[in-house]
Amino acid sequence: MSPTIKVLLAEDQSMVREALAALLGLEDDIEVVAQVARGDEVLAAVREHAVDVALLDIEMPGCTGIEAAAQVRRSLPEVKLVVLTTFGRPGYLRSAMEAGADAFLVKDAPAAQLAEAVRKVLAGERVIDPTLAAAALAEGANPLTDREREILRAASDGSTNAELAKALHLSQGTVRNYLSTAIQKLAVRNRAEAVRIAREKGWL
Amino acid sequence: MSPTIKVLLAEDQSMVREALAALLGLEDDIEVVAQVARGDEVLAAVREHAVDVALLDIEMPGCTGIEAAAQVRRSLPEVKLVVLTTFGRPGYLRSAMEAGADAFLVKDAPAAQLAEAVRKVLAGERVIDPTLAAAALAEGANPLTDREREILRAASDGSTNAELAKALHLSQGTVRNYLSTAIQKLAVRNRAEAVRIAREKGWL
DNA sequence: CGGCAGCCATGACATCTGTCATACGCCACT
DNA sequence: AGTGGCGTATGACAGATGTCATGGCTGCCG
Numbered sequence: 001m002s003p004t005i006k007v008l009l010a011e012d013q014s015m016v017r018e019a020l021a022a023l024l025g026l027e028d029d030i031e032v033v034a035q036v037a038r039g040d041e042v043l044a045a046v047r048e049h050a051v052d053v054a055l056l057d058i059e060m061p062g063c064t065g066i067e068a069a070a071q072v073r074r075s076l077p078e079v080k081l082v083v084l085t086t087f088g089r090p091g092y093l094r095s096a097m098e099a100g101a102d103a104f105l106v107k108d109a110p111a112a113q114l115a116e117a118v119r120k121v122l123a124g125e126r127v128i129d130p131t132l133a134a135a136a137l138a139e140g141a142n143p144l145t146d147r148e149r150e151i152l153r154a155a156s157d158g159s160t161n162a163e164l165a166k167a168l169h170l171s172q173g174t175v176r177n178y179l180s181t182a183i184q185k186l187a188v189r190n191r192a193e194a195v196r197i198a199r200e201k202g203w204l
Numbered sequence: 205m206s207p208t209i210k211v212l213l214a215e216d217q218s219m220v221r222e223a224l225a226a227l228l229g230l231e232d233d234i235e236v237v238a239q240v241a242r243g244d245e246v247l248a249a250v251r252e253h254a255v256d257v258a259l260l261d262i263e264m265p266g267c268t269g270i271e272a273a274a275q276v277r278r279s280l281p282e283v284k285l286v287v288l289t290t291f292g293r294p295g296y297l298r299s300a301m302e303a304g305a306d307a308f309l310v311k312d313a314p315a316a317q318l319a320e321a322v323r324k325v326l327a328g329e330r331v332i333d334p335t336l337a338a339a340a341l342a343e344g345a346n347p348l349t350d351r352e353r354e355i356l357r358a359a360s361d362g363s364t365n366a367e368l369a370k371a372l373h374l375s376q377g378t379v380r381n382y383l384s385t386a387i388q389k390l391a392v393r394n395r396a397e398a399v400r401i402a403r404e405k406g407w408l
Numbered sequence: 409c410g411g412c413a414g415c416c417a418t419g420a421c422a423t424c425t426g427t428c429a430t431a432c433g434c435c436a437c438t
Numbered sequence: 439a440g441t442g443g444c445g446t447a448t449g450a451c452a453g454a455t456g457t458c459a460t461g462g463c464t465g466c467c468g
Contacts, residue, residue, distance in 0.1 A: 013290065019223035022230060086217065111222030145414065158397030161454070176414055180456055181238030190424085190456080192396050193362030263436055351445065365424070378446055394426080394454085 004031040006123055008046055010065060011057040012037045013082070020055070020114070025116045044080055053118050057117045058085040058092060066092070066099045073100030080121040084114075093128070093203025103127035106191035112192035142203045147183045151175060153204055156195040208235040209326055212250055213287070214269060215261040216241045217346035224259070224318070231319045242266035247275045250283055257322050262289040262296060270296070270303045277304030285326040288318075294340035346407045352386045355379060356408055360399040365372025393406070 007024060009032055011017040021032045034049045036042055038061030048078030054072060069081045082103040085095040093104050102121040105113060106129065117127040144152065149190055154164055161179075165172045179191050187195045198204045211228060213236055215221040225236045237277045238253045240246055244266030250258055258276060260269030286307040287300040299310050306325040309317060310333065321331040348356070360366055365383075369376045372387045383395050390401045 013311040015309075015311040015313055015315045015318060016220055016223065017289075018219065019227040022315075023223040023226040024452075026226060084219075105219075107217040107219040107319060109219055111219045111226075158392070158394055158400050160393060163423065170415095171417055171419060175460095176454095176456065177417085178415090180458090189361070189364060190362055196362050349444065374445095377448060379427065380424095381447085382445090384428090384452055387426075 004029055005118060006033045007118060008032075008036070008042070008049065008058065009052040009053045010036045010039065010042050010045075010055065010068065011062045023111055024064055024115060026117070026196060029105070030115060030118060039064055039068040040069035042076060042198075044101045044136075046076060051079060053080045053082060055082045055084055055114075055118070058083060058087075058096075065142040066095050066101075068094065069101050078160070082117055082121060082127075087127070087202070088132050089200065089202030090132065090139045091142060093132050093136045093202075094141070095202065097128075104129070106108060106132070138176040140199060142201075143185045144182055144198065144203055148178050149198075149204060151178045152182050152191075152195055152198055155179065155191050155198075163189055207320060208233055210235055210237045210254060212236075212240070212253065212255045212258045212321060213345045214240045214246050214249075214259065216266065226313055227253045228319060228374070230369070232340070234319060235323060242305065243268055246272035247279060250276055250280060256282060257284045257326060259287060259318075259322070260284045260290055260292075261275040262287060262300075270299050270305075272301065273305050274303040286321055286325060286331075291406070292333070293345060293404065293406030294316040294336065294343045296346070297336050297406075299406070300369065301332075310336070313336070338350040344389065345406060346387045346405075348386060348407055352382050352389075353402075353408060355382045356395075356399055356402055358387050360384065360393050360403075360408070390405050 009021055009028055011020065014037065017035055017037065022036060024030050024032050027172055031053060034045045036045050039060040042054065042056065049054055056068055058065040064084055069083060072079050072081060081101045082105060083101045084105050084107065085092055086107050087107065088106040096104050103117045103126060105117055105127070109129070118125050151164060151168065154167060159167070161172045161175050164175045168175070179194070183189070183191065185195045186194050188194050211234055213221055215224065218241065221239055221241065225239060227237050228234050232300045238249045240249050241264070243264040245260065246260065260272055262269040269287055273287060276283050278287060285305045286309060287305045288309050288311065289296055290311050292310040292312065297308050307330060307331060309331070310320055313333070321387055326332050355368060355372065358371060363371070365376045365379050368379045372379070383398070386396065387393070387398050390398050392398050392401055399408070
């Protein structure tokens with residue numbers, strides 16, 4: 001039989017991370033050789049442990065799993081990348097694919113799919129929930145410009161226009177213009193809704 | 205040796221739930237006898253499987269783990285309750301304790317603490333992160349009235365005053381008054397910040 | 409080169425939001 | 439019986455927010 005598959009697990013919540021490790025540990029052909037809790041530790045760990053497949057949560061301190069995936073893809077293109085996330089947001093799927101992910105799994109899916117996905121990506125297959133893929137295609141690309149996204153993100157904690165203007169070195173009017181166009185593009189009525197919708201779609 | 209400890213696992217994300225089950229399955233003295241994905245299925249499952257310890261995630265469809273805990277505590281007071289959550293919000297800890305929980309764990313904690321907590325609550329101990337306990341005490345109780353909470357919750361999706369007034373059968377002025385007092389109590393400057401802070405503290 | 413998109417800004421306007429004073433009814437506690 | 443807290447409501451005011459028209463600057467693409 002072929003040697004075991006070396007897997008890295010990147011997930012910030014220890015309990016979940018170790019539980020997933022226990023789950024994968026039940027598989028004979030899979031070995032979890034490294035665990036990290038931060039996105040910015042992924043690349044070094046992948047390199048150090050000669051990892052075959054990296055399992056990356058999206059929401060992590062340091063940097064997101066998607067950014068980490070892009071880093072690994074650039075430096076070590078032969079490593080397979082599985083992105084794992086709580087939220088099945090179409091925009092996340094899109095960004096993950098653009099970052100070079102081989103699989104995209106939501107934590108809602110049955111646990112069996114995890115080991116399954118690891119084996120499949122190693123065999124050169126791609127693993128994507130078809131429902132999500134359809135949603136991602138149906139929704140189209142992110143309509144927001146970089147600046148609009150940045151300002152929306154900054155506004156998401158309830159900052160006022162004056163604070164945003166100061167923080168971003170803009171005039172208040174400019175901030176309002178950006179927010180206004182973002183509100184129109186997202187077809188909503190105020191910044192709070194705009195933030196919510198953009199979040200839901202994974203556009204923030 | 206005593207018979208195995210019968211545990212119920214309530215957590216909406218299958219992958220996490222099954223991973224936690226795998227983790228607990230590694231312990232000789234613990235047996236996961238039931239798994240549910242919704243808060244409103246907890247009570248029936250606990251009853252049916254003669255569960256010793258119920259492990260409850262807070263964020264679940266149906267009803268929250270805290271509400272489920274309260275139900276179990278009322279009907280089957282001898283069952284031990286462990287509340288498990290992603291967010292270490294002091295307000296959550298407080299509500300969990302008021303609902304009769306025996307332990308409160310955050311998913312950030314090392315996985316070993318899970319089995320540990322199961323054994324301890326069965327022995328009659330309480331398990332609470334001392335840092336969180338201190339934070340919960342330092343922060344004081346939720347200053348918001350029922351109505352203020354309700355309106356803040358309704359406002360959290362970006363609804364306008366007119367929509368809130370219609371949805372809650374109130375006058376617009378009343379809605380604004382409630383939001384205004386909530387804003388003052390939370391010492392913030394607008395509804396968006398109020399929603400954010402109340403969420404963070406677990407007061408929503 | 410010309411056009412278009414993105415970035416930045418201003419001013420004016422309408423509307424929404426947050427504050428304050430005030431008031432009434434209800435309920436619980438003293 | 440009085441007090442205080444909560445829920446509800448109104449009206450008035452100031453300030454924040456969203457929209458629109460308009461303009462200048464840059465850089466990319468055809």
